[in-house]
Amino acid sequence: MYHNPVLLKECIEGLDIQENGIYVDATFGGGGHTEEIVKKLNNGKLIAFDQDKDAINNKQESKNLKIIHANFRYMRRILTEQGFTKVDGILADLGVSSHQIDTPERGFSTRFNAALDMRMDSNSVITAAEIVNTYPVARLQKMFSAYGEVTNAATLSRTIGDARQHKKINTTSELIIAIEKCVPHHGANKYLAQVFQSLRIEVNQEVDSLKDLLRESKDVLKEGGKLVVISYHSLEDRLVKNYMRYGNFEGIPDKDVYGRERSPFKPLTKKPIEASEGEIEQNSRSRSAKLRIAERIAIAS
Numbered sequence: 308m309y310h311n312p313v314l315l316k317e318c319i320e321g322l323d324i325q326e327n328g329i330y331v332d333a334t335f336g337g338g339g340h341t342e343e344i345v346k347k348l349n350n351g352k353l354i355a356f357d358q359d360k361d362a363i364n365n366k367q368e369s370k371n372l373k374i375i376h377a378n379f380r381y382m383r384r385i386l387t388e389q390g391f392t393k394v395d396g397i398l399a400d401l402g403v404s405s406h407q408i409d410t411p412e413r414g415f416s417t418r419f420n421a422a423l424d425m426r427m428d429s430n431s432v433i434t435a436a437e438i439v440n441t442y443p444v445a446r447l448q449k450m451f452s453a454y455g456e457v458t459n460a461a462t463l464s465r466t467i468g469d470a471r472q473h474k475k476i477n478t479t480s481e482l483i484i485a486i487e488k489c490v491p492h493h494g495a496n497k498y499l500a501q502v503f504q505s506l507r508i509e510v511n512q513e514v515d516s517l518k519d520l521l522r523e524s525k526d527v528l529k530e531g532g533k534l535v536v537i538s539y540h541s542l543e544d545r546l547v548k549n550y551m552r553y554g555n556f557e558g559i560p561d562k563d564v565y566g567r568e569r570s571p572f573k574p575l576t577k578k579p580i581e582a583s584e585g586e587i588e589q590n591s592r593s594r595s596a597k598l599r600i601a602e603r604i605a606i607a608s
């Protein structure tokens with residue numbers, strides 16, 4: 308299976324699909340969510356994005372489905388080029404697909420020895436190896452703290468800094484060996500997953516892309532349109548939550564001269580929706596999923 312869609316029913320309900328509406332699936336992946344959205348369309352259209360060529364190669368388009376190889380951070384421009392200025396709903400299921408993780412040569416997984424690559428888009432320039440071998444130690448530390456919540460980020464970064472002076476770190480195994488002494492005995496797998504996750508987020512500029520997507524969703528959604536986002540990382544979830552609540556990433560209320568709060572969105576989920584025990588049992592990837600839904604509203608003037 309390419310990828311088992313997470314919180315499928317909840318996402319579809321959240322999108323509140325109109326059969327003639329225009330929708331965006333920002334993260335096509337294995338097409339699980341896309342397939343379910345398309346089933347509900349009559350004359351409507353779904354524009355699906357993925358920056359990974361491998362995900363969309365040989366995928367069938369239809370009268371209701373257009374698939375585009377692009378980063379979702381350019382959604383607005385691409386939609387305009389396709390003749391759409393406003394849409395009724397946007398879905399983003401962030402991060403990597405199971406297929407990407409399980410393809411050894413992509414370098415996403417701690418389980419396989421491969422080149423330290425981790426690019427979702429093979430046309431993009433920076434790889435995980437370049438980050439590991441060229442970033443100053445202080446920048447590595449910031450990255451491991453922010454994106455992996457690695458507790459000993461300073462020691463880890465210094466260790467990498469020392470190791471690469473002797474020999475370039477080119478592969479996943481070389482990285483794991485180089486940082487061996489930083490890895491705790493208990494929870495080694497979790498620790499390595501956090502290290503790899505930080506690199507992946509940095510390689511793919513996932514935080515900046517998400518911010519761009521959220522900003523553009525404000526411009527692209529019709530009034531009443533739905534924004535549906537699944538994130539797998541607390542930092543991403545915080546950005547989504549703040550944007551849906553306040554229209555900014557810092558979580559600062561924007562007030563008009565009368566002291567009334569103004570926000571382009573109304574959150575429809577106070578707390579994020581999480582996967583049930585049953586879904587987690589079937590699909591372990593759903594364990595860390597947090598789904599938030601908001602509606603585009605008019606800003607009071």
Ligand SMILES: C[S@@+](CC[C@H](N)C(=O)[O-])C[C@H]1O[C@@H](n2cnc3c(N)ncnc32)[C@H](O)[C@@H]1O
Nearest residue numbers: 312334336337338339340357358359378379400
């Ligand atoms: C979690 S998977 C999506 C799975 C999909 N919902 C399904 O049901 O099969 C995330 C996908 O989004 C893609 N992706 C991640 N960030 C992206 C971005 N900034 N622009 C476009 N695609 C992105 C990845 O390449 C990956 O294929």
